Each structure stands twice: as structure tokens, then as C-alpha cells.
Amino acid sequence: MLPFARITIVGLGLIGSSIAHGVKAYMPAARVTGYDADPAVRDIAIRIGLCHDIADTPGAAVIDADLVIFCVPVGAMGAAAAAIAEDLPDDAIVTDVGGSKASVAAALRRALPKATIVPGHPVAGTEHCGPESGFASLFRNRWCILTPDDDTPEAATGRVRAFWEALGANVELMSAEHHDLVLAATSHVPHLIAYTIVGTASDLEQVTRGEVIKYSAGGFRDFTRIAASDPTMWRDVFLNNRKAVLEILQRFTEDITALQRAIRWGKGDELHAAFTRTRAIRRSIVEQGQDDAGPDFGRSHR
Amino acid sequence: MLPFARITIVGLGLIGSSIAHGVKAYMPAARVTGYDADPAVRDIAIRIGLCHDIADTPGAAVIDADLVIFCVPVGAMGAAAAAIAEDLPDDAIVTDVGGSKASVAAALRRALPKATIVPGHPVAGTEHCGPESGFASLFRNRWCILTPDDDTPEAATGRVRAFWEALGANVELMSAEHHDLVLAATSHVPHLIAYTIVGTASDLEQVTRGEVIKYSAGGFRDFTRIAASDPTMWRDVFLNNRKAVLEILQRFTEDITALQRAIRWGKGDELHAAFTRTRAIRRSIVEQGQDDAGPDFGRSHR
Numbered sequence A, B: 001m002l003p004f005a006r007i008t009i010v011g012l013g014l015i016g017s018s019i020a021h022g023v024k025a026y027m028p029a030a031r032v033t034g035y036d037a038d039p040a041v042r043d044i045a046i047r048i049g050l051c052h053d054i055a056d057t058p059g060a061a062v063i064d065a066d067l068v069i070f071c072v073p074v075g076a077m078g079a080a081a082a083a084i085a086e087d088l089p090d091d092a093i094v095t096d097v098g099g100s101k102a103s104v105a106a107a108l109r110r111a112l113p114k115a116t117i118v119p120g121h122p123v124a125g126t127e128h129c130g131p132e133s134g135f136a137s138l139f140r141n142r143w144c145i146l147t148p149d150d151d152t153p154e155a156a157t158g159r160v161r162a163f164w165e166a167l168g169a170n171v172e173l174m175s176a177e178h179h180d181l182v183l184a185a186t187s188h189v190p191h192l193i194a195y196t197i198v199g200t201a202s203d204l205e206q207v208t209r210g211e212v213i214k215y216s217a218g219g220f221r222d223f224t225r226i227a228a229s230d231p232t233m234w235r236d237v238f239l240n241n242r243k244a245v246l247e248i249l250q251r252f253t254e255d256i257t258a259l260q261r262a263i264r265w266g267k268g269d270e271l272h273a274a275f276t277r278t279r280a281i282r283r284s285i286v287e288q289g290q291d292d293a294g295p296d297f298g299r300s301h302r
Helices: A014-026 A039-047 A058-062 A074-084 A102-111 A154-166 A176-202 A209-214 A220-226 A231-240 A242-264 A268-287 B014-026 B039-047 B058-062 B074-084 B102-111 B154-166 B176-202 B209-214 B220-226 B231-240 B242-264 B268-287
Strands: A006-010 A031-035 A067-070 A093-096 A116-118 A120-122 A143-146 A170-173 B006-010 B031-035 B067-070 B093-096 B116-118 B120-122 B143-146 B170-173
Touching (some): A006 A014, A006 A058, A014 A031, A031 A039, A031 A058, A058 A074, A067 A074, A067 A154, A074 A231, A093 A102, A093 A120, A093 A154, A102 A116, A102 A176, A116 A154, A120 A154, A154 A170, A176 A209, A176 A220, A176 A231, A176 B176, A176 B209, A176 B268, A209 B176, A209 B268, A220 B176, A220 B268, A231 A242, A242 A268, A242 B176, A242 B242, A268 B176, A268 B209, A268 B220, B006 B014, B006 B058, B031 B039, B031 B058, B074 B102, B074 B231, B093 B120, B093 B154, B102 B116, B102 B176, B116 B154, B120 B154, B176 B209, B176 B231, B176 B242, B231 B242
Parallel strands (some): A006 A031, A006 A067, A067 A093, A093 A116, A143 A170, B006 B067, B067 B093, B093 B116, B143 B170
Antiparallel strands (some): A120 A143
16 A cells, blocks of 8 residues: 555755655655756756656646655745645645754645645755765665644644655654754754864864865764755754754853863863763664664775 | 884774784784783783783883884873883884874873884774774874974884884874864864763753654764763863863854854855855865765665
8 A cells, every 4th residue: 555656756856866766666656756946957857767757847746746745945845835836736745854844834834725734854864965866765764753733634644654654764753843952952953063163173274274184084074074965955944943953052052161161170070971971872873773883984994 | 124023002992902903914024012001901902812912011011112102091191101111122112192292292201201202193093992993904094193393313203104104094294282283173172062962962851862862863973973982082182182172162162153143143144155165175075085985974774
């Protein structure tokens, strides 16, 4: 039993193209239609055979869909939804993959006041972007969070859950507000910190850019990976999850100030205690299959 | 031509045991003696055949060495050097692998006033520690920084350089003070930030530890790897490179405050500009072979 038979993906970047590959791999009887606002992306998608069909207009993309998935930056969700409003079939279910949920749910609802909407967020990705960066297994053993509200029919949520499970994901339900706080801590603020330290290091007068690159294996390079993520996507996340991000940032600043003070005053015991408790978290992440067990993320050491 | 024929490694953790493996792999005619202050570590080293010989005392370890390498936390360098002072042959060269250089060079000089010392730091590692975590290729295509001072004989520096090159490393010379500033930016402050955010996320009242772990693939898990590094080693680095760490931290705090303000006031252009310039750094790091080119550090996506 397929949860959906005619799936439309709006936005063919890393996540959209990975869903297309995943549907073809794990739900081969379903038909995938793709659309992207950028004609160059549509051309690439046609050339690599990403979907069964690439539509020329948003309306044509959804005309016979039973599932429409918006895979555009969160700041573009409202406009993308408005563009298909007239052509969306009454019985279609709408979902998305945006990294912030309260603002996206509101934007989709404004654009599609009568549609059945199940907002979602697969917690998965790489630092690469574009229609050629996707792959079918991106969501395997990752979590996908759905944030239905009180008006969302349970049957619709169940079908979207079945869709993500077919792609290999585990599904969890929570409120949009709770999602936004959890992700501010586990994704948004970590990305902001990574972008910041990469910028700080490259602005030093006494240390050259070449030195920062050469000696990056001491830790810095780990940060540059997520600091290479798509700037538009991340700008939108921060603008759309402002409150939670600012709250977590405030806590982070307090915590780093405490460690800074411990360094200044030579409080070795405080530092040692702070550095010890974090290992248990890493162990749990590896045990629960959310990261590679091999040292150094399993990087090859040739 | 071997740069050294009888090499003594004091401290058999990740770096010390990797040097032992590397010498056996790439300089098979050299003899490696190991010593560790912890008898349990010495027992493991004997059991796994890490070195040709494991000494029972620091003095016995160095008695016929032509190279002595200290691979202990930077706060323990002075005591480790004092423990071998009486038995160190006059013509032996002393080096180390400590992550801060000015304070280590001073501690080694105090303990060994007449020895030939070439302080060093291979910029390489994983989050694992202990005598069983080492491997021969850890230093291949990584940089090793040597910080000889005006009194260091050039011939001694040349032999230590040849040693690291035989292990596969590239070698660069610079002053201890410059090393400490470069590494504060590319390694020490990144580690402090990682330890901090992992702590911040696990202290949230509204978000459970389980949620932080489940949804870590959104970025957080990257930080937990380096936040799982050895607490004693890192406590010592921060206490011994205080000035440079505090200077870089101050700049980081200014930079993140500017981004925080941009988020609060909805300045999307500032965010987009900050997130765009960091990609070039990542590209250079990958081009120069300092990180995997594959997405997600080459993690497997099964």
C-alpha cells in the first residue's frame, strides 16, 4: 500500500532531489513530478532524469498530485504555496521540509487556507546543495519531525508519517513551538557558531588565511563543513526562528563566558569538569546510530 | 639514512602510540622504547606489542636514546622532563607534541637546562585516546609545526624535521608565540566552543537529553566529536595558552554578538553576506587535502 501515488516536489535542491531519488528507490510505483522556480535547475533535473516529469509552472506541477512537498528555503514557503493555490486538488495533502516550523505552518496556512497541511522537517542533510547533490538514502535512520496542529486530520498525519517511514526515516510528532526550540539547540545555533568562528579566524590580522587552512585539522575544519551550507536557506532559518535562536544563543553566551572566566583565573577543575560531562552525549549519539562510531567521523586516513 | 636510531616515547596515548606505530611502519630499522607513568598503560603497550621495549622507569626509558619525545598533556611536560633529567644522554635531542608551545618550551628548558630541545606540535588527532587508539598514518599529509628558538642548533631542527617527514607529515617552522596564536584560532577556541554548545544543549530545561541526541544530525553531532576529546589534555591547553585563547575568544564573542543583533533586527543581508564568505575557506581546505571532499566528511549513508 503506497501512502501516495502522485507526489509533487516543489524545489529541487539537496532535500527535494533526495526525496525524488528516495521515492524512485523505495516507492517505485509512485509517480514523481518536480518543479523548481529556477529554469536552470529544471533543465538539470530533466537531463539527469531526476523525476518522472518536470513541470514548467507551479500550477501544472500540482494539478493531479495527492501529495505536494515544499522543499524551498523557509522564507520562500509562503510564495511557493501561493503559486499553486489555484491548482491544488481538494484532496491533496500538503507538507514541507522547512527547518523552522511555526512560521512556515503560518505561511502555508495563509496561502492555502482550506488545504490539509502536515508541516514536517527531516533532520538530515549535507553541506552540499542543488539538484545533483541528492541521494536516496539521505533520510535512512534519520528522524523526521511532523508538527500537525489540532485541526490536522489524523489520517493525513498518518499518511505523511507512512511516506517518511517508506523513505527510511523515523517519525516523531511534536508542536511547532517545541520543534523550533529543539532545533535551535541542535542545529540552528550550532550552525551560527560555526559560521562565526570560521569568520573570526579568517579576519585575524596576525594569522594568514593560508595558515588557518593549513592547520585546520586541529578542529577548525569540522566547523567549516557546516559553515559551507547554503547561505539563503540559513538566513531564512534565523529570520524565521528568531525567538528560540536568541534564547539558546543567550544561554550559550553565558556558558562560554563562564569558561572564559575559568581560563582567565586558572580554574582547572572547572574546565576539567565541563570537558568531562560532554563525552557521555557523544557516546549516546553513536550508540543510537546518529553518527559514525569510527574515529574522526570515519574519515579516511590514507 | 635514519634521522634517529633509538627513539623514546614518553606518554603512550593517541599521539605517542601513533608515533610508535609510525616509526615501526616507516622507519623499521629504528628501535622504539616506550614509557608511560600509568602502569596499566604500560601493561597494555606490552600486551599489544606497541614498542620494541617498554621501560619501567623514566630514567631507564631514555638511557640510550638519541631522540626523546614527550607525548603527555602540556601541564605534565615539566615533570616528565624532570624525571628523565639525570639519565638523558648528552647528545640526545628532546622534542614534544604539545598543543601549546611557549609554556611547554619554557617548562622543558627549566627541567633540562643543558639539553638540545626542538619543541614541536603535529596538528593531527582524533577524539579517541589511550594506547590502543594510535595508528601509523595519523600524521600523513598533516602539518607538524616546530618552534626552535635562536639557541636551537639548526642540525637538531633538521633531524627532527626529517623524523616527522618520515612519518608522512609536512613540517613548518615558526615562533612559539605565533604557533600559540594560530592554534588558538584553528584548534583551541573551536574546541572550547564545541564543549560549550554541547553543555548548553544538555542543560536546557524544556528540551530533554534524549531529544538533543535524536535530532543531533542537524549539526550538533559534529560538535560532539571534538567535545569528546581528552579532558585533561584540553584543560592543560587552555591553562597554558591563556593569553592567545582569551584574545581569540574576545573576537569570537564580538562577531557572534554582531550576528545575534542581525537576527534580532531582521537584517537578512548581513546574515547572507556572513554565511557566503565562509564557503571559500571550506573549498580551500578540501583542495589542500586537509579534509575529505565527500559530503558529510565522507560519512557512510547506508
